[in-house]
Amino acid sequence: MDRRRVMGLSAGLAFLASRQAKAEAAMFRIGVIADAQYADKDDEPPRLYRRAPAKIAEAVETLNHAGIDFAVHLGDFIDGDAKNFDTVLPLTAKFTCPLHSVLGNHDFAVAEDLKPSIAARLGMPTRYYSFEHKDWIFVVLDGNDLSTYGWPHGSAEDVASRKLKAERYPDAPNWDGGLGAAQLAWLEGILAAADRAGKRVALLCHFPIFPENPHNLWNAKDVISLISPHPCVKLWLNGHNHDGNYGVVSGIHCVNLKGMLDTEETAYAVLAFYADHIALKGYGRQPDLTLALR
Numbered sequence: 001m002d003r004r005r006v007m008g009l010s011a012g013l014a015f016l017a018s019r020q021a022k023a024e025a026a027m028f029r030i031g032v033i034a035d036a037q038y039a040d041k042d043d044e045p046p047r048l049y050r051r052a053p054a055k056i057a058e059a060v061e062t063l064n065h066a067g068i069d070f071a072v073h074l075g076d077f078i079d080g081d082a083k084n085f086d087t088v089l090p091l092t093a094k095f096t097c098p099l100h101s102v103l104g105n106h107d108f109a110v111a112e113d114l115k116p117s118i119a120a121r122l123g124m125p126t127r128y129y130s131f132e133h134k135d136w137i138f139v140v141l142d143g144n145d146l147s148t149y150g151w152p153h154g155s156a157e158d159v160a161s162r163k164l165k166a167e168r169y170p171d172a173p174n175w176d177g178g179l180g181a182a183q184l185a186w187l188e189g190i191l192a193a194a195d196r197a198g199k200r201v202a203l204l205c206h207f208p209i210f211p212e213n214p215h216n217l218w219n220a221k222d223v224i225s226l227i228s229p230h231p232c233v234k235l236w237l238n239g240h241n242h243d244g245n246y247g248v249v250s251g252i253h254c255v256n257l258k259g260m261l262d263t264e265e266t267a268y269a270v271l272a273f274y275a276d277h278i279a280l281k282g283y284g285r286q287p288d289l290t291l292a293l294r
Contacts, residue, residue, distance in 0.1 A: 026272035026279070028134050031063035031097075033268045034074040034239030035259030037106055038088050041080060046262035049079065055266045056091045062283065064096045066270050069133060071095050074239035074257060075104025075143075075206030077122065082110040085121055103127060103142050104206040104240065105149060105175050112152045128183055130190055136200045136273065137232075139190055143207035143217055143240075147177035169218040176207060176240075178218035184226060194232035200293075202235040203227065210254040211247040215240045224249055234293050235278065237271075244286070251294040253278070258286045 038052035063071055073092070078084035092099050101122040108115055119127045127142040144150030146164060151157035165172065179187070194201050209220040217223060227233045228250035235253050242259030244267075258267040266284035280289040 026274055028069045029067055029270055029272045031066060031068040031071040031268065031270055032074065032237065032257060033059055033260055034257040035076040035242055035261050036088065037076045037079045037261040038084050039079040040084060048262060052261060053087055053091060055260050056088060058266065059268045060091060060094050063270065068097055068270060070098040070100060072100045072204060073102065074204065074237065075102040076106040076239060079106040080109050082114050100140060102140055102204050102206050103144050105144060105177065108144060108149050115152050136202060137190065137194050139187065139201060139203050141179060141203060141205040142183060143179065143205050144177040145180040145183050146218060148174045150177060165218065172218045173214060176215060176218055179223060188226060191227065191230040191232055195230055199232055200234050201232045202237060203233065205238045207240050208238045208245060208254060208256045209236060210249040211245060213241060213245060227252065246289065253291040255280065255289065
């Protein structure tokens with residue numbers, strides 16, 4: 001084979017390899033942490049409260065070098081006292097990308113008069129909201145919307161939540177919550193618009209909906225019924241159950257990340273979004289997952 005033909009073949013192979021690499025390249029990556037749940041109090045094994053700041057700092061450092069477009073904390077950033085935010089927020093402020101927060105039940109373990117300000121303290125525009133990134137819509141849901149702890153005691157929201165729980169969910173744990181009617185209607189509108197626009201949707205919530213588990217939203221079945229008919233919905237991502245979990249319902253991947261709090265090592269993840277799948281790279285005790293997109 002002459003030299004020119006060899007060079008031409010090499011160039012052709014290099015071109016094909018370059019095209020394949022581009023086709024296989026992730027569209028974007030995100031970093032995700034669940035249940036850091038820092039508190040300035042003694043450990044209650046397996047809950048290792050005072051070790052959370054070091055784990056958060058290590059995760060921020062690693063994720064800052066992982067090529068992520070943004071980070072998410074899936075709720076339960078703190079536990080027990082609003083002053084604990086003063087320790088953890090300066091750590092996540094070191095992210096070199098945007099951080100999106102989700103409200104967890106322990107984030108409301110604060111004085112009653114501070115509960116209405118928790119979302120703002122975490123830099124959230126409202127308790128539930130959405131944002132777009134490269135043809136994906138990320139919907140941040142508030143699973144404390146219906147709850148016995150998420151609103152000041154005696155407020156209209158608190159009274160309505162307790163009444164609904166007594167009537168419809170009497171056996172549900174008080175440390176779970178649900179999505180209220182207004183939030184469900186808002187979500188339905190987001191998903192209908194995403195279907196029309198050909199967008200893909202990831203739903204971010206502190207609480208799981210599937211598989212069946214004591215940690216699930218009070219109205220998990222109603223939520224599944226609402227989201228299942230929408231082909232845009234690809235992913236439900238949550239924390240709350242520190243042991244982690246995974247299942248698929250109506251083609252939707254339901255990924256429960258393991259909690260960072262109760263482990264001697266750590267737990268967090270990078271999710272790489274491709275055209276036909278999501279690759280979850282776990283750190284610490286969080287296992288890897290590959291999620292094929294329908």
